[in-house]
Amino acid sequence: MELGHDGVEGLVRLRRQLHRHPELRFTEHQTAVTLAEKLQPFGRVRTGIAGTGLLLELEGALPGPTVLLRADMDAYPVQDAKTEPYASTNPGVCHACGHDVHMTVAYGVAARLAATPPARGSVAVLFQPAEEIPFGEASGAAAALLHEALSGRRFDAVLGLHCWPDLRVGTVGVDRHTAMAAKDAFRIEVLGQAAHAATPALGRDAILGLSGIVNLLHAAVARSRNADELVAFNIGTISGGASQSQVAAYAEATGTLRTLDEGTRERLKVVIERVARQQAAALDLGVRFTWANEMPPVRNAAELVALAHTELPDLVEVVDLAVPPLTTDDFALLGALGPSLYVKLGVTGERGGAPLHSGSFDVDERCLEYGVNALERLTRAVLDGRLTAPTIASVPTPAAAADDTDTDTDSAAVAA
Numbered sequence: 330m331e332l333g334h335d336g337v338e339g340l341v342r343l344r345r346q347l348h349r350h351p352e353l354r355f356t357e358h359q360t361a362v363t364l365a366e367k368l369q370p371f372g373r374v375r376t377g378i379a380g381t382g383l384l385l386e387l388e389g390a391l392p393g394p395t396v397l398l399r400a401d402m403d404a405y406p407v408q409d410a411k412t413e414p415y416a417s418t419n420p421g422v423c424h425a426c427g428h429d430v431h432m433t434v435a436y437g438v439a440a441r442l443a444a445t446p447p448a449r450g451s452v453a454v455l456f457q458p459a460e461e462i463p464f465g466e467a468s469g470a471a472a473a474l475l476h477e478a479l480s481g482r483r484f485d486a487v488l489g490l491h492c493w494p495d496l497r498v499g500t501v502g503v504d505r506h507t508a509m510a511a512k513d514a515f516r517i518e519v520l521g522q523a524a525h526a527a528t529p530a531l532g533r534d535a536i537l538g539l540s541g542i543v544n545l546l547h548a549a550v551a552r553s554r555n556a557d558e559l560v561a562f563n564i565g566t567i568s569g570g571a572s573q574s575q576v577a578a579y580a581e582a583t584g585t586l587r588t589l590d591e592g593t594r595e596r597l598k599v600v601i602e603r604v605a606r607q608q609a610a611a612l613d614l615g616v617r618f619t620w621a622n623e624m625p626p627v628r629n630a631a632e633l634v635a636l637a638h639t640e641l642p643d644l645v646e647v648v649d650l651a652v653p654p655l656t657t658d659d660f661a662l663l664g665a666l667g668p669s670l671y672v673k674l675g676v677t678g679e680r681g682g683a684p685l686h687s688g689s690f691d692v693d694e695r696c697l698e699y700g701v702n703a704l705e706r707l708t709r710a711v712l713d714g715r716l717t718a719p720t721i722a723s724v725p726t727p728a729a730a731a732d733d734t735d736t737d738t739d740s741a742a743v744a745a
Contacts, residue, residue, distance in 0.1 A: 427492025
């Protein structure tokens with residue numbers, strides 16, 4: 330299958346250019362300029378989506394189905410550990426989650442559609458900033474949904490992909506229902522009373538109190554989930570105190586809870602907050618508890634899962650992912666625009682294999698053509714009216730998936 334426009338070599342050049350010049354959330358200014366210049370010949374390009382994002386509009390000759398393709402733009406705050414010529418030139422910033430690949434694939438699909446326009450329907454290609462979300466900060470997808478170019482619109486399909494180092498190049502993983510988990514971030518602030526380290530009885534130690542809370546939370550979450558409930562609980566940061574010679578008056582921790590089931594999610598949120606408050610009270614400490622970045626799970630629509638298993642096997646090896654990962658992504662919010670499908674692009678081969686969010690993360694660049702082939706096929710299938718209700722035969726059964734390649738995606742580092 331021909332790629333159109335400037336071919337596979339052009340895709341590799343674009344991916345490497347983006348990788349060399351990564352930009353953090355909501356600062357993707359040069360990235361946006363680079364993409365806008367390349368997309369301009371294809372159709373109408375709207376700039377300023379969620380600040381630095383872009384939306385390319387492609388129209389078929391006749392009215393028909395509508396598709397939204399999404400690629401995230403931002404890099405991750407980690408030092409690039411690679412020595413390749415295309416390694417990051419921005420200290421402390423790296424495309425360690427594959428967003429350079431996502432943008433390049435979306436560009437490649439746009440190039441194909443522009444070269445051979447669909448007979449009917451329309452495609453919008455969203456280059457979205459700020460998928461990586463530090464504690465308490467804004468989601469790029471949420472901001473994009475507020476833009477007049479997307480607000481109130483509906484699409485017949487919302488499509489995207491994510492690099493997946495657990496899968497070899499030449500494969501595309503399709504989750505049966507949940508493509509990524511819900512994530513709830515939290516901050517626990519413990520309020521004590523300062524005193525000299527020589528007279529600890531005059532103070533109330535916030536660090537000691539927080540240490541107990543952390544240990545109790547791990548135990549409480551472990552004992553409040555059933556064996557069949559996939560859950561990931563993490564305390565990722567701890568800080569506090571002013572001096573080694575002072576009883577600390579303040580300490581804080583941040584972490585995340587990741588779940589797949591809404592009932593489990595709500596039950597564990599109650600447990601986490603209750604344990605933190607009760608333990609602080611038992612030690613005569615104050616506490617402030619804050620939830621933030623409460624992201625729903627990414628759900629794959631059954632009809633699009635069936636479409637992938639029908640349309641893609643002659644282009645890539647389709648891997649049925651029976652066990653959902655506990656990574657998260659604000660692609661979940663774009664499900665408000667229509668039925669969605671978020672597939673996993675195999676990237677491990679001659680290069681690749683390092684976990685997501687690692688400074689060593691890289692990909693086998695043959696994945697670019699596989700990604701373009703897969704997303705273009707799915708897009709054209711929707712535009713051609715081949716999206717129908719799933720049948721039993723078109724969706725893998727648990728028994729059929731027993732011999733699939735490794736689907737333990739929890740071994741990859743968190744995607745967001």
